[in-house]
Amino acid sequence: MGDGRVSYLDLPRVLFDGDFQADVSTVNNDVRNFDIDTFDPGTSDGQWNPTGSGAFRLLNCRVRSAQDKDTTAAKDDPVRAAVIGGSADQVAAKIVDLDPQWQLSSALWGLRIELRAGENLILAGDFEPASFRDIWFPRRTDGERLNPTARFQSVLHNIRWARPGVSRIADRLRAATTGGKLSIRLTTFAYFNLDDNAPRFTIGSVLGAIGPYHHGEPHTFVTGRRFAPIVNDSGVNTAGINFFDAVTVSADRLVLDLANALPILDAQGTLVDQGELRVGVLTDPKTDQGATVVEGTGFTALGGPLPYRSPGWLLDTGGIVTVPLPPRAGTANRPLALLRANDADHTVVIREAPDGWLVRAEKHIHRVEAGETLATQVYVTRYGRPEPMVEVTPLLLGPTPGGDLPPTGTPPAAFTVLPPKITGPDGRTTLRVRCSDPGNPRGYLDGQIYQLVLGIRGVDQAGLRQNPFEPFTALVFDDYRAPDDPTWLDDVQPIFQQYANLYPVMSKRLVRLDEYDDVRRHRAILQFAFSREIGDPNAMPVTRDLSAAKRRMILKWLALPDLPHGTGHPRPAAPVAGPVVQVETGDAKDSKRRFARTYLRTAGTIEGSER
Amino acid sequence: MIQIEKSYLDAVRAASTPRDLHKSLQSAIVLELATIPPYLTAYFSLKPGENDDAAALVRSVVIEEMLHLTIAANVLNAVGGCPVLDSRTAVLDYPSQLPMGVGDGLVVHIGPMSIGQAELFMDIEQPEDPIAVRAGADLVTIGDFYTAIIDKIKELGEPAFATPSAPQVTAPWFPSTQLFAVTDVASASRALGIVIEQGEGTTASPEDGDGELAHYYRFAEIKHGRRLIPDPGAEEGYSYTGDPVVLTPSGVHPMITDPNPAFYPPDTKAGHLTEQFATTFRHLLVALQETFSGHPATLNAAMGIMYELRLLVVAMTGTPDPRPEHATHCVTPCWNYGDLD
Numbered sequence: 001m002g003d004g005r006v007s008y009l010d011l012p013r014v015l016f017d018g019d020f021q022a023d024v025s026t027v028n029n030d031v032r033n034f035d036i037d038t039f040d041p042g043t044s045d046g047q048w049n050p051t052g053s054g055a056f057r058l059l060n061c062r063v064r065s066a067q068d069k070d071t072t073a074a075k076d077d078p079v080r081a082a083v084i085g086g087s088a089d090q091v092a093a094k095i096v097d098l099d100p101q102w103q104l105s106s107a108l109w110g111l112r113i114e115l116r117a118g119e120n121l122i123l124a125g126d127f128e129p130a131s132f133r134d135i136w137f138p139r140r141t142d143g144e145r146l147n148p149t150a151r152f153q154s155v156l157h158n159i160r161w162a163r164p165g166v167s168r169i170a171d172r173l174r175a176a177t178t179g180g181k182l183s184i185r186l187t188t189f190a191y192f193n194l195d196d197n198a199p200r201f202t203i204g205s206v207l208g209a210i211g212p213y214h215h216g217e218p219h220t221f222v223t224g225r226r227f228a229p230i231v232n233d234s235g236v237n238t239a240g241i242n243f244f245d246a247v248t249v250s251a252d253r254l255v256l257d258l259a260n261a262l263p264i265l266d267a268q269g270t271l272v273d274q275g276e277l278r279v280g281v282l283t284d285p286k287t288d289q290g291a292t293v294v295e296g297t298g299f300t301a302l303g304g305p306l307p308y309r310s311p312g313w314l315l316d317t318g319g320i321v322t323v324p325l326p327p328r329a330g331t332a333n334r335p336l337a338l339l340r341a342n343d344a345d346h347t348v349v350i351r352e353a354p355d356g357w358l359v360r361a362e363k364h365i366h367r368v369e370a371g372e373t374l375a376t377q378v379y380v381t382r383y384g385r386p387e388p389m390v391e392v393t394p395l396l397l398g399p400t401p402g403g404d405l406p407p408t409g410t411p412p413a414a415f416t417v418l419p420p421k422i423t424g425p426d427g428r429t430t431l432r433v434r435c436s437d438p439g440n441p442r443g444y445l446d447g448q449i450y451q452l453v454l455g456i457r458g459v460d461q462a463g464l465r466q467n468p469f470e471p472f473t474a475l476v477f478d479d480y481r482a483p484d485d486p487t488w489l490d491d492v493q494p495i496f497q498q499y500a501n502l503y504p505v506m507s508k509r510l511v512r513l514d515e516y517d518d519v520r521r522h523r524a525i526l527q528f529a530f531s532r533e534i535g536d537p538n539a540m541p542v543t544r545d546l547s548a549a550k551r552r553m554i555l556k557w558l559a560l561p562d563l564p565h566g567t568g569h570p571r572p573a574a575p576v577a578g579p580v581v582q583v584e585t586g587d588a589k590d591s592k593r594r595f596a597r598t599y600l601r602t603a604g605t606i607e608g609s610e611r
Numbered sequence: 612m613i614q615i616e617k618s619y620l621d622a623v624r625a626a627s628t629p630r631d632l633h634k635s636l637q638s639a640i641v642l643e644l645a646t647i648p649p650y651l652t653a654y655f656s657l658k659p660g661e662n663d664d665a666a667a668l669v670r671s672v673v674i675e676e677m678l679h680l681t682i683a684a685n686v687l688n689a690v691g692g693c694p695v696l697d698s699r700t701a702v703l704d705y706p707s708q709l710p711m712g713v714g715d716g717l718v719v720h721i722g723p724m725s726i727g728q729a730e731l732f733m734d735i736e737q738p739e740d741p742i743a744v745r746a747g748a749d750l751v752t753i754g755d756f757y758t759a760i761i762d763k764i765k766e767l768g769e770p771a772f773a774t775p776s777a778p779q780v781t782a783p784w785f786p787s788t789q790l791f792a793v794t795d796v797a798s799a800s801r802a803l804g805i806v807i808e809q810g811e812g813t814t815a816s817p818e819d820g821d822g823e824l825a826h827y828y829r830f831a832e833i834k835h836g837r838r839l840i841p842d843p844g845a846e847e848g849y850s851y852t853g854d855p856v857v858l859t860p861s862g863v864h865p866m867i868t869d870p871n872p873a874f875y876p877p878d879t880k881a882g883h884l885t886e887q888f889a890t891t892f893r894h895l896l897v898a899l900q901e902t903f904s905g906h907p908a909t910l911n912a913a914m915g916i917m918y919e920l921r922l923l924v925v926a927m928t929g930t931p932d933p934r935p936e937h938a939t940h941c942v943t944p945c946w947n948y949g950d951l952d
Contacts, residue, residue, distance in 0.1 A: 051929065053922045057887075059952075085952035089898040091915040116951075197930070199880050509659055509925045510918055521667075524784055525918065528911060538915040 006247040007153070007183035007222055008211035009255045012068040012172045014115070015318040016084050017269075018061030020188060020206040022095045024106070025052035028502045028543065029591045031100035031405055035444040036494065039501045048193050048589045049202060051505040054542040055092035056108055058084055058206065063115065064315060066169045078117035079169045084208065087112035096543045098131070098365050101408050101449045103595045104469045105131035105365045108152060109544065110537025113184070122170050123210075125156025125182060129535055130220050131365040132188070135469050136242040137593045138263035140272055147204075148592055149189040149242070151260040155181040155219045156210070177212035183219075185209045187259035187319065190267040193589050205267045207259050209318045216426065218362045218379055222247060222257070223427075225336050225384045228353045228465035230289050235468050235600035239289055239350040240274065241338065243467050248384060252325050254279065254302060254336070259319025262308060269314035274349070276305045276341035279323050281331045282351065292345045299339060299346065300329060333383055353465040356383030359392060359454045361431060364472045367534075369548055370414075370437040370479040378420060378431045378454060386427025391457040392420045394431060396450070397471060397604035406442035408449040409604050414438040414476060415450040431472075437479035444498075446547060447477040451604065461606070469596060471603075477547035486557040487566025488516050495550060499541055506542065520563055527558045613642070613753040613810065614737050616712030620751045623759040629771040632763060633692035636683055639756070640694055642710050643680035645703050646735060647673060648946035649719050652866070653732070655924040655944070656723035661862025665724060668829045668856070672732075675826070678785050679806045681910075682793075684903045686760070686802060688777045689793040697893070697900035702948045706869050709735065715750060721946065722868030724858065729833040736810065736827040754807045761800045769795055780907040784914060817849060832856045864928040870943035879933045881942040888923045889949025891916060897951070920944075 026047040027033050033043060061084035066074040074080065086093060093111035097103045107129055114124035132150040139145055159180060162170040173182065191204030217223070224247035229239030244261035248254050256279065263272040280299035293299050303323030307313055325331060337351035362377040380387045394417045399409035409415075416434040423429045431454075438448035451471040455461050483491060493514065499506070500514035511526065512518035519526065529540035530551055546554075557563065623635050650673045657666040684694040695701055703709070706720045714734055722728055737752070764771060772795050779792035793799045810826055817828040817839060824832070828839050831851065838853025867874075872889070875881035898913035927942040 051925065053919075055919075055922075061952075083952055088894055088951050089901050089909055090894070090912050091919045197880055199878055199883055201880060203883075505922060505925055510921055512659060525914060528783075528914065538911070 006211075006224065006249055006255065007213060007217050008185045008209045009222065009224070009247050009257060009320065010176070010183075010211045010214070010249065012066065012074075012169050012176065013209060013211040013320070014066045014079060014169065014173075015064045015320070016061050016082075016115075016208040016210075017064050017315050017318070018084065018206060019059040019200075019203050020186075021055065021057040021059055021203050022106075022188075022191065023052045023055040023202045024049060024095055025054055025503050025505070025542075026050055026591065027504065028097075028100050029103065029595070031445065033502060034100065034498060036497045036501060037444070041501070048591070049196065051509075052202070053092075053505055054094045054096055054503075056095040056111065057092050058086060058113070059203065061085075061206065061208065064318070068169060068172055074169055077167050077169045078120055079115065079122050079167045082115040082117040082122050085114050085116065087114065091537050093127075093537050094542050096545075098367070098473060099449050099475050099545060100445070101406070102365075102451075102473045102475070103592060104135055104599065105133070105473065107131040107365060108154075109539070110535060113156060117167070120162060120166050121160060122162050122167050123156075123159060123173070123182070125159040127184065128154045128157055128219060130154035133221060133364070133470055134243045134260055134467055135592065135596075136237070136260065137596060138240075138242070138272075140263065140265075141240070141274075145590075145593070146263050146265065146272075147190050147192075149187065149260050149264060152186040152188070153220050153222070154184055155213050156184050157181050173210075173212060178215045179213060181213040181219075183211050183213040183217070185257070185259075189260075189264045189269070192267075200267070205269065207269070207314070207318050209257075209259075209320060218360070218377065220362060220364075221245070221360055223358065223360075223379050223381050223384070223386075224248075225254075225352055225356070226358045227261070227336065227338065227350050228467075229350050230465065231468055235596070241350045246336065248325060248331065249322075252327075254323050254325050254331070256321045256323070257319055258306075258308065258321060259314065261319070262314075264314070269312075271308050271314060273309055274340060277308065277349065278305055278339050278341065278346070279303060279321075280337055280339050280346070281329055282335045282337050282348070285333075285335055285355070287335075287337075287348060287351075289348050289351055291348045292342065293339070293348060294345045299337065299348075300326075301339075302326075302329065302331075302336075305341070331383070332385075335383075352383070354463045355459075356381075357387075357456065357459060357464050358382070359456055359464060359466075361454065361472050364470060366472075366474040367544065368433075368435045368474050368476045370435060370477055373418075373432050373434045374474060375430055375432045378423075378429050380423050380427045380429075380456065386423075386425070388423050388425045388427060390423045390427070392423065392429055392431070393455040393457050394420070394433075394452045394472070395455050395461070395606045396452045397606060400602050400604050406445055408442075409451065410441045410448065411438060414448065415474070417452065433474065435474065435476040438476050440478045446545070446550070447475050450474045450476060453606065468600065468603075475545065477549075480547055480549040480553070482549055482553035482556065485564065486553050486560075487564040488519075488557070489566035489568030491566070492519075492554055492557050493568075495546070495554065503542070516563075516565065523558055523563070527555065530554050530558070613646075613709075613713055613735055614715070614750045615642075615753055615756055617749045617751050619711050620756050620759050623756065623763055626763050626767075629690040629767055630692075632690055632760065633687060635756075635760065636687040636690075636692060637695060638711055639683045639753070640680055640687065640696070641701050642713065642753070643676055643683060644696065644701060645707075645709050645719070646676050647680075648703075648705065648944075649721055649728075650676065650732065651920075652721050652944055652946075653724040653728055655921060655928075656864045656866050658862045658864060662724070662858055664856045665833050665858050668833060669724065671823070672826045672829055675809045678789055679810070681780055681785070681790060682802045682806055685779050685790075685793045686799050688779065688903060689775050689799060690764070690771050691774045691776050693776055694903040695900075696903065697896040699948045701896070702946070705946060711753075711756075712750075720868050721870060721943070723863050723866035723943075724833075725860075725863070726834055726858065729830045729858075732830040733827055733834065736825070736830060754810065757803045757807050761803050764796055764799050772796070772799075777903060777905045778907050780902055780910055784910060833858055865940045866928070866943040867932065867937065867940045870945045872945045872947060874932065874934060874937075875942060875945075876933065880930055881927075881933045884923060884927050884930060884942055885945055886949070888920065888927070888944050889947050890951065891920050891923060891949075892946055893949040893951060895920065896948070
């Protein structure tokens with residue numbers, strides 16, 4: 001019996017690789033730049049890409065291999081010569097953060113993926129917007145920092161298929177998948193942002209995998225066997241290997257995705273040599289990371305040494321490894337592990353969480369209007385199997401201190417978590433949070449950021465070994481009542497000024513959003529962009545951080561024939577007070593790592609324990 | 612107004628079926644499209660906040676050329692033809708002569724805004740009257756050409772509109788008084804009349820029917836550095852003695868004239884941007900092709916891509932020319948027919 005939820009790790013599977021461009025904008029990396037009363041245009045000089053457009057592109061991507069159960073099926077299939085492109089009749093996709101106060105889950109919007117071999121379409125589909133998960137800031141064994149890596153998992157929908165007979169792999173994928181979707185994973189690494197005159201500035205490497213989507217699977221992660229490092233109190237991953245997932249297929253094979261697990265040295269995917277690594281199942285479920293064990297008694301090896309040190313291995317395999325599961329391997333209720341070979345024994349490098357627990361929300365990044373209730377599916381599994389009759393306990397992270405920065409998580413009353421029902425036979429339940437008007441607690445910044453982590457009643461929270469960089473995070477917008485007669489000075493300009501400050505390339509070079517006459521001149525394109533739905537790559541604001549009510553107000557004003565100018569009465573200033581948080585300084589180019597460090601230092605603690 | 616070879620006029624006059632007009636209308640589409648790269652490059656070369664008057668003039672012409680392209684394609688679809696935009700044959704390899712023998716072999720260059728470039732644009736847009744001298748018997752204006760199409764459509768009558776090949780492209784990017792569905796002789800005549808007036812002005816005035824200057828005079832204002840205003844003392848009744856129209860060289864990005872992808876090797880940032888620009892220009896052509904092939908709403912996407920092109924040029928203007936001897940210049944967009952990926 002397999003897990004049944006194996007997504008892109010199932011066959012047939014198409015692997016591709018190449019480059020990606022993430023032309024992210026960086027003035028918004030510092031939340032203080034959102035304050036239009038104190039904004040200093042000179043501040044952008046210290047940012048590594050102040051003129052970023054937010055564009056995300058797949059570049060020079062080609063299919064590396066295609067695999068099916070019948071090993072000869074993919075031979076000579078045109079998919080093997082396919083190139084991967086975006087949509088030819090659209091602007092580039094966009095990559096943006098949720099908020100300056102949550103930068104560790106950047107999302108892709110408006111990405112279409114097309115595989116073409118010459119004139120033949122193999123398949124094309126829209127990438128359902130998704131945030132990356134499992135971002136990691138690896139170090140080499142000598143302590144030197146390596147580039148961060150992360151993974152986006154999602155589904156393709158609105159799929160166009162090759163004409164039957166053009167590609168056997170495409171036909172097989174079409175037959176194997178369900179719901180008009182395909183499962184897709186993009187692992188990103190070796191992103192370069194050090195020298196803005198270098199050819200690879202804002203470009204990194206990407207590994208793609210496309211496989212069938214099966215009904216009931218989450219779109220954004222794998223409900224399989226999750227390998228979880230021990231993260232110490234300072235947030236440091238002590239395993240030297242990142243979180244990763246594996247699934248059992250057909251009861252006799254284990255498929256592991258190591259693409260985002262091992263430290264990567266360069267754009268070609270050369271991996272840091274960590275010695276001989278093997279997959280195994282631990283005899284004693286209590287054997288933990290760092291323990292030494294002997295093969296046969298301490299663990300049963302699954303397959304031989306992982307060939308990850310062979311040149312080109314990562315690109316050739318997409319980081320996906322299959323090892324055999326011998327009969328009676330005992331994996332059903334004992335932890336899997338990666339083990340490093342020593343002279344006479346092995347060291348457990350990383351293993352599954354105690355008791356094989358996994359609890360994750362399908363959608364963990366949310367934008368919510370005041371008055372709305374957000375809802376998402378939560379999946380609970382143990383050793384890869386759905387776990388029914390479990391009570392999921394959402395644990396709100398307490399407010400972070402404000403001071404120099406706006407506080408987050410305040411007021412708690414605006415974010416009411418409704419206790420989820422116990423999980424059903426499928427191990428699922430629904431998490432709902434009622435969101436009300438936070439009342440502009442951040443002053444110069446709309447709305448509020450709320451975060452929570454998921455627990456399981458009766459299970460020690462630390463024992464779940466969740467990724468500290470993956471809290472469930474919601475941006476709840478302020479309630480906003482649009483005036484009947486919006487004007488430029490009173491209503492529109494204060495919003496546009498902020499965008500003009502933060503996105504100089506869009507808002508000063510394309511349309512000067514802070515100047516009435518230029519806005520008037522470009523009224524048509526602004527009406528177009530502000531009226532797009534959030535998934536459209538043309539949507540403005542690109543950052544998708546404006547409430548629906550404010551967007552409606554802007555559209556209302558843009559539709560007024562004379563674009564009223566208004567009087568410009570002063571807006572009330574919102575005081576922000578509290579203990580001072582020291583903003584971490586350092587290399588601005590390392591902004592994600594810096595954000596992660598500051599977050600770990602200041603993150604709210606879990607509010608109480610279980611109710 | 613653009614001057615073209617008389618043979619194109621003759622071909623229109625010789626038409627005996629709507630189908631006989633298809634080639635002529637396609638030529639007009641290619642010609643309108645061909646003016647956009649030089650005009651847009653000039654517009655993109657002007658730094659925002661400086662030279663704003665000149666920028667507004669060039670921008671207004673570009674927008675009208677896009678309207679003219681749309682009208683020509685609408686008419687072609689209305690009479691059963693299929694506009695071709697996503698094709699190597701629809702795109703010039705600059706520097707190049709313009710199609711239809713424009714300006715008796717006039718060579719058009721891509722380059723930054725300058726007095727010289729304004730003069731080149733004036734050469735492209737030579738008006739019929741009152742200032743220009745007719746170059747010769749073999750040259751007619753594009754206004755004459757469009758007038759001939761109107762005449763021919765009137766002659767062919769309503770049956771010419773019996774089998775349109777694709778839906779018309781209308782709102783929302785142009786006012787409904789300028790862009791409307793072409794479905795019959797009357798609407799086709801009205802639409803092509805707009806093209807003639809905007810490009811050429813009326814025979815009595817340099818202004819078109821909306822009180823805006825014809826294209827030639829807008830570029831002439833940049834050349835003369837002054838607005839064209841009524842002047843009873845002047846022979847033609849107008850003179851360039853109005854408010855200043857400033858073109859400050861320091862407010863122009865240091866682009867080169869006649870850029871070529873070969874100047875920007877693929878392993879440089881300049882090369883990446885050049886490749887990206889060609890791909891994005893191709894995306895624009897693909898979107899326009901879809902727009903005029905049954906999916907009018909794709910014009911929205913095309914407009915978005917136009918802004919994306921602009922963003923790429925912003926990146927180019929911040930990137931030095933990789934050739935040491937040209938290091939004081941910035942990368943300049945090459946409008947070649949790019950690969951899709």
